[in-house]
């Protein structure tokens with residue numbers, strides 16, 4: 001019987017000819033990523049008296065993105081301990097807080113390759129599935145095990161497939177596609193499962209747009225959110241790394257637990273309303289709802305194509321008087337590209353607030369919290385109660401185009417008619 | 419470890435990690451974060467939870483971020499087991515990894531209320547409501563996970579050279 005992408009990668013990484021869903025395997029990882037969760041790991045190392053040890057110092061990428069630059073003394077202390085840990089264990093890849101958000105930086109700097117098994121201390125580690133990697137998030141304790149051994153146990157997941165076909169309307173994006181999927185099938189449709197995204201719409205998408213699908217796979221429960229690599233993927237990966245890689249593709253007779261057919265020709269801009277990502281409506285249905293804050297950034301929608309789309313809408317306009325629009329490019333590279341393309345000028349002229357690359361506003365860490373009763377429209381990925389500030393604030397998730405259009409109008413607005 | 423006995427704390431569907439370990443306290447020293455575990459969902463919880471207490475949840479318990487402060491916070495406050503209709507994947511893994519039993523049972527919310535007393539039998543996969551006398555089946559964990567739980571989590575396994 002054929003294998004899915006998840007089965008193939010887990011077979012290779014556990015040294016077996018084949019594996020099937022439901023089996024438990026111990027697999028070797030190709031790369032790991034740790035951010036500020038490392039500070040919590042250090043606490044656990046110390047409290048449990050575990051020697052700080054890394055199985056392969058070239059395979060760990062350490063960076064800071066959640067509290068960058070450090071907004072409090074406690075955060076600064078976290079960072080200080082992380083840097084100390086990197087020195088003590090001899091890590092060779094310490095990006096500090098200089099490069100940007102983990103999930104943007106990892107592929108950009110060549111740390112993600114098709115066929116790889118990658119673990120990160122962050123739930124959106126599923127993002128690297130866009131490059132044909134099997135990648136997922138784990139907690140601090142399990143990362144300590146990976147640091148020690150380079151391996152982890154996995155239950156080989158069942159795979160579901162989303163076949164996405166059709167042509168997206170102007171200003172309708174991959175964000176709208178994944179929100180639509182969450183709305184239709186719920187936040188647990190892929191619980192414990194691997195997803196494969198197939199279809200013409202996915203093929204037509206840029207690498208950045210595909211990353212949105214894989215990134216938000218975690219919001220529907222997935223362990224992996226994979227896209228079979230194609231020429232675009234291979235070309236991108238070769239442009240950022242010289243390391244060899246072996247892409248894995250699903251077999252023709254691979255077994256899927258379910259196949260969902262999605263047609264996007266008529267798909268309208270979507271928005272996830274509070275307080276769950278599967279609470280999805282068309283923007284049109286709630287158009288006119290006043291907002292006080294907009295946010296464009298995060299590992300979901302802080303890439304250059306997102307900023308370009310926002311700039312196209314913002315150019316020659318001003319952010320509404322009652323609204324503050326916060327824009328944070330997802331990485332140093334995105335920031336630089338945005339500068340070169342003149343996008344930052346457009347944002348500043350439009351009276352948006354441009355911040356450094358950081359996770360801050362996305363998870364309510366710092367830089368742009370919401371007050372009581374305030375409503376935000378955000379291009380990030382989670383609208384949980386209180387995530388961006390006060391427990392009585394509201395987050396509406398949408399594409400960068402919808403956020404930009406809404407920021408100009410001061411109310412939720414369909415970007416197709418701005 | 420095999421029999422866990424305590425009071426029930428019941429919660430609804432989609433209890434996410436921001437409700438369990440609120441982001442705004444994550445930057446504080448861990449001891450202070452513990453004072454706020456599950457506070458947005460039930461302000462009494464961090465103040466009154468006792469050793470051995472059992473948390474009951476609905477669907478998709480622990481969804482959201484991979485922050486291990488969520489399950490660890492529950493464990494360090496004394497929670498002896500979590501039984502939910504279903505769990506989010508990373509949260510479930512984290513629970514097993516740190517040695518906190520996490521079991522599923524589809525009818526759990528119907529038969530248990532906050533304040534009831536209950537007993538969980540891990541090996542047999544049952545939970546008994548000592549207040550009402552009702553016993554429900556729970557998922558049975560594979561031997562590999564039971565071994566991790568019985569050893570006290572993966573760090574203990576690591577120390578004992580079992581990994």
Ligand code: SF4
Nearest residue numbers: 124298299359362363
């Ligand atoms: S941008 Fe938001 S979702 Fe992405 S890694 Fe940072 S905090 Fe997490």
